Amino acid sequence: MVGAGLSGAVIGRKLAEAGHRVTIIDRRSHIGGNCHTERDPETGVLVHVYGPHIFHTDDAGVWDYVNGFETFLPYINRVKTTSQGQVFSLPINLHTINQFYGRTLRPDEAREFIESQADTSISDPQTFEEQALRFVGPDLYKAFFKGYTEKQWGCSPRELPASILKRLPVRFDYNDNYFFHRFQGMPENGYTQMIARILDHSGIDVHLDVRFDPLRAPDYDHVFYSGPLDGYFDYALGRLGYRTLDFERFNYQGDYQGCAVMNFGDREVPFTRITEHKHFAPWEQHDGSVCYREFSRAAGENDIPYYPIRLVEEKEMLAAYVRRADQAEGVTFVGRLGTYRYLDMDVTIREALDTADTYLNHCAAGTAMPSFAFFPL
Known part of the structure; x- marks a missing residue:
């Protein structure tokens, strides 16, 4: 498993439970990918290090799955926006x-x-x-x-x-719940603890601060790769376009904005929103606060890719990489980066569970696992 985020952890756990020996590597020094959470030593606030992740789904199976590894407490996402001198x-x-x-x-x-x-x-x-x-x-x-x-x-x-914009969310009642899904919540002790429990299996070995070399792929029965699709091929056809985020983090004594997410709709304000992380765990009480101002820009070579752009030029390049991936043997590309799609956490977990099932079925049938369990185009 290349990547110790949700895709690698969930696939790895299911295959380990089926009797496979699983090696998980990640180039970062921590597990959890962009879902990584950690306590701020000064305030005690549980911080979503790479920006907030709010769990919401209509998939009862996925909801049961995550609650099997961590207690999810109720959380309703109520977003505010500052626009034209008012808060809405x-x-x-x-x-x-x-x-x-x-x-x-x-x-x-x-x-x-x-x-x-x-x-x-x-x-x-x-x-x-x-x-x-x-x-x-x-x-x-x-x-x-x-x-x-x-x-x-x-x-x-x-x-x-x-x-x-998909279905433009306009409601003609006073419901300010940002999401429509039946199941919504936050892991009581953070996503990193949940993922650590998923990885806690005798059949799984985790190695951090390790970069994957595609030349090593033949050393394994199969590789599940959740890194950037273009990165697997050393960007030979160019770099797929992403937006990245810069975070301006600051601490505050007290309550900075009274809500978890405050958008800023005016073009003159350079950041898109401010997130106040203690409000993502309303069952906790903290005198201090940790806030992020978020700035969005085009991702460069050394930036963390967050949002795939997927406009015409990127889709043409994506199609070329998909053709190349189809020629690769012994590797399946998974997750947000591996399939160049924006995926919510619940969809990532569902696809990981289904990908593991697909692999086990191919093993039983003696057939080859495809390069994509979920086609990116």
């Missing part, structure tokens, strides 16, 4: 609409009013901007989406596909 609730809901327009609309009235603001001439939105204008109109688009998106993706919303 996200996703856009009835409170947001009434506050923004200075109204006291009831749900049916609000639905009719927002439809009157929308650009109904756009019948088939193709871009991010068209999608937003069609469903909420120019005022809400400018306040909550335009500037934030320009900062997050480094380009005009006119250049981004409508699919990025």
Whole structure:
């Protein structure tokens, strides 16, 4: 297993339970990948080192799986945004609409009013901007989406596909729960402890601060690679595009912003949001606080890749790498980086469990495991 994050840990655990000897390596000095959590020695706050990860899913099997390794306590993600000198609730809901327009609309009235603001001439939105204008109109688009998106993706919303917005979250009631999923929570003692328990099996050996050399692949029965797909081939065809994040971390004595996530929709504010990490564990009490200002930019050669861009140019390069990966023997590319897709944690775990099952089925049948259990294109 190349990578000691969720993909490598979950696949490794399932194969170890089936009797395989599993070696897991990671180039970092810790397990957990970007989900890594650790206690701040000064404040005692449990910090999401690479930015916040909030667990939410409708997959009961995945929910049962993670709760088998760590206690998940209730957590509802209630996001706020500062825009045009005011603080609003996200996703856009009835409170947001009434506050923004200075109204006291009831749900049916609000639905009719927002439809009157929308650009109904756009019948088939193709871009991010068209999608937003069609469903909420120019005022809400400018306040909550335009500037934030320009900062997050480094380009005009006119250049981004409508699919990025997916189903635009607009609610005509006062529900400010950011997610729709049945199961939501946070691991009581952090993701790193959960992953450590997943890795705690006599059939698993973990080696940190180790870089993977593809030339070593034949030394193993099979390799599951969760690193960057282009990196496996030494970027021979170029680098796939990612956005990365810079964190400006600061401590504060007291409560800095009163919520876990505060977005900043105005383009003039250089950061996209501030996260206050003690609010991700509301069952704990801390006098001090740890906060991150987040800045988004294009990922460079030595940066941590966070969000795959997947526009036309990247998809063409991705297709070329997929063709090359299909020629590689004894390796399966998994996870967010290995398949160049944005994956939530629950989907990552589900795919890891299913990938392990696929491998075990191929072993039983004496057939070759494919390069991708989940096709990236």
